[in-house]
Amino acid sequence: MAPTSTPKDSELRVTLRQWLERESVFRVLPLLPVQLLILSLLAVPFLLTIYISLLRWRITRGFWTAAPWGGVTNFVEALTDEDFLYAVLRTFVFAGFAVAFELLIGFGLALLTYREFRGRRVYLTVFLIPMMIIPVVVGYDFSMLLVDTGPLNSVLSVLTGQDVRIRWMSDYRTAQVAVVLADIWQWTPLTFLIFVSGLSALPPEPIKAARVMGATRGQVFRHVQLPLLKPVIVIAVVIRAMEALKIFDMPMLLTQGGPGNATETLSIFLWRNAWVFNKISYAAAASLLVLVLFSGVIFLSIWLLKRERAQLEEVRP
Amino acid sequence: MASIRLDNLVKRFSGGVEAVGGVSLDIADGEFVVLVGPSGCGKTTTLNMIAGLERPTAGDIWIGNDRVTDWEPGDRHLGMVFQSLALFPHLTVFHNIAFPLMIKHVSRDGIAARVSAVAATLRVTHLLSKRPATLSGGEAQRVALARTIIVKPSAFLMDEPLSSLDAKLRVEMRTELKRLHAQLGATFVYVTHDQAEAMTMADRIVVMDQGRIHQVGPPLTIYNDPTNRFVAGFFGVPAMNFIEGELREAAGGLVFQAPVLRLGLARTTGAGAGPAVLGVRPEHLRLADGGEGSSVTVSLIEPLGDETLVFLDYGGPASLVAKVAAEDAVAVGDRCQVVLRTDKLVFFDANGARIA
């Protein structure tokens, strides 16, 4: 459109513009780069992984095209590998404990703060801090708190009046508790945030109506607020559970999966096999098994999210 | 200025829902046409097709001498006022009104001059620097009109533009719109679900239901001479009374026989015997103390001030509603006679088609 542009140049631009303006182009064009990226970055490697999982390849032994065929041996090995099965169990137990506490604490704090009172904004702001800190830093930070001459033992010493020198990271039980505690510390803010948003977004009319009908606060909570809040609760559970099952960064920095493999989650197990032991084919097979396991969880999650979202849309005016 | 012609328009949405099923309509240059019908009747879809916001599945649209069916909305030279008014919230009133000119690359001075002229016409000059969010309902309405008028479109499309206003303002804006129509002399196509709006503003009313046109005509024709039961029931507040019964041959004419009502008719009606529905408007019912008529009981009274609505129990499934002068003293529980003005009665067959 600039006066200096040659006629040919602007003609081309006009044609391009007209082409872009067509509804069919408009409708489909944005989809292409995204689909291309997803296909080339997720689909192709996925197929490659299936193939490699059927080989016996270690990254230290040349390129995989030269690796010997292994058939399903990797899968059989994984399914009979106690370390793998324990890692699965450990991950689910870990996620179960962590998410349960996050939901309870988050909900409790939300109940105390969703209504306006003096100082509310300060609490809201402070409570969100942990989830903004990078998980790696959280892992590192907690490892520092739990040193045997660290501040936690120091506080415990003051409280008990004795010289407490617990070696948190050396005992497998305390190490496991530490990982759960760090996760709770970091992610309770998220459940709290979701619940506060949900509670303050509830329509006031049904609550007022119930109060007018003579319901006590407890009854209103039990029979009106809680049912209305169900979609929000489900969303919080699904989102947190999915993330907790994937956990890697924080325990990697906090315990490196140790002591032994006491805090070795699925992600850390797979990572170790691939990068520490170089058993790429085995790790590929195990990660495919994990994928199968997760696809069940994912489909359940998506189904739940879809259903609850539809309900949320209905409630919203 | 231009006429608009719809030629057998059909719109089917994906999923097979037929929103508009074959609508043909000629709108003359300078005419004020109101499309009216219940929600989901296809009136808004029809308007959107005229505007070019929806592509018709079949059929053609002509504006003046141009077949515009495949034209982009911006090329049709139409002005449209939306239900939500669709004022751009991020722009000032000035820039909202200037928007169509800026799109057309009108010079700065030209824009300023035309905006101030239009703003003066619609009395929004003092609002020019405000944002839409700070305007009152009536102000926003006038700004939306100003924005539409500024490019002098060949026709105006309006999609329930008054529905967001309160009752009093709505009545005022009706008058203002009619005045504007007279002043501009442009074609207006106006969509509403409010029959009162249609009656008061239209040169011609187009009654739609379930994607089809039921009747086209001037307001009073539609009111007095509906072609079917749907149109008869849609216009008038309170709605027309319907009594189910049967037309029978009798000596000297026809007799309408309902469970508790019997009515002799002149032979001139031209209808044959058979099951029928009698329609009579509330203002065509008269209460009497005795003599002719059917006997009824007053079950409810709604005074309107100038007139009174009286609900009458006659033994049928629904009450009859009569609109009577406010001075008529009636009380709930009174027994009286009701008289129907036989010259104003309409009859429909079982399918709702008009038979007399």
Place this chain on the structure above:
Amino acid sequence: MRRGRVAAGLRHAVLGAWVLVVLFPVFWMVLTSFKDAGDWVSWPTRWAPFVDFEPTLLNYRQIFYIGGTTQSGELRREAAEQAYVIWKGMADSVVIVTIASVASLLLGSALAYAISRFRTGGRNYPYTILTIRMLPPIVVAIPMLIYYTSIPELFANLGGARVEFFDTYSGLILLYIATTLPYVIWMMLAFIDEVPRELEHAARLMGAGRLSTIGKVVFPLVASGMTVTLLFVFILNWSEFLLALTLSQPKVLTLPVLLNKFQSAVEGRLYGPQAAIGTVVTIPVVILGFLIQKHLVKGFSFGMIRR
């Protein structure tokens, strides 16, 4: 009213206790970053600056190599190398995260618009996209490692040019775009859905084309939403660890990976410098987080909960 006051006091007691829980680890990290080596893990614990110990900027000076150090010879060279690594880590993180976040925002916003207005990809497409987001990163990382390390060999076998994705900017950037797209699409979908279609219809009737309608009407109205989304995605990418750990190093090094290197250092833990890096890495994220505090819930709940 007495009961009310007791309840209020109780509420503040509980909330105050949680504030302590929240702030304590942060406080400890910042405190440690100002301690000299002897004070890091000394017993009894040193709590109060200026009373128990003399606060120092030594850790910060060491990690950034500012104003030289007191060390000499070999130690000095090591410190210089270390500082170089940290500056490089920051540069790598900033470059990768910025490019990936902006690209993801642009691609995702365009698609979100198409989905919102034309149901592009079908009704279930947003959920399909969400599935990708729910995959554990490790399950993506292993194939990606195989894939990225195979690409140069495969291309070389085909006689093509040498293409490297492993341990390069482009490799991580592409992957970061793909993994944050679901967030962008869902967040922007929520923002775009809030723009009434009638506004666009009005502009179109006034003669604006589709592109200028977007530029003049839609974009100004979702610009703040796009900013929020960009910052949110920036935080996600800035924090990403597993993929960077797997698919980069030693040439490309992002800050989380760098922190990990310090943590698994053999020659004893360097608590002070670590705390300083942790603090430095955390500050920008916390600031960005506070800027978009009101919208965080939208991001984490994929726009399912709007405030």
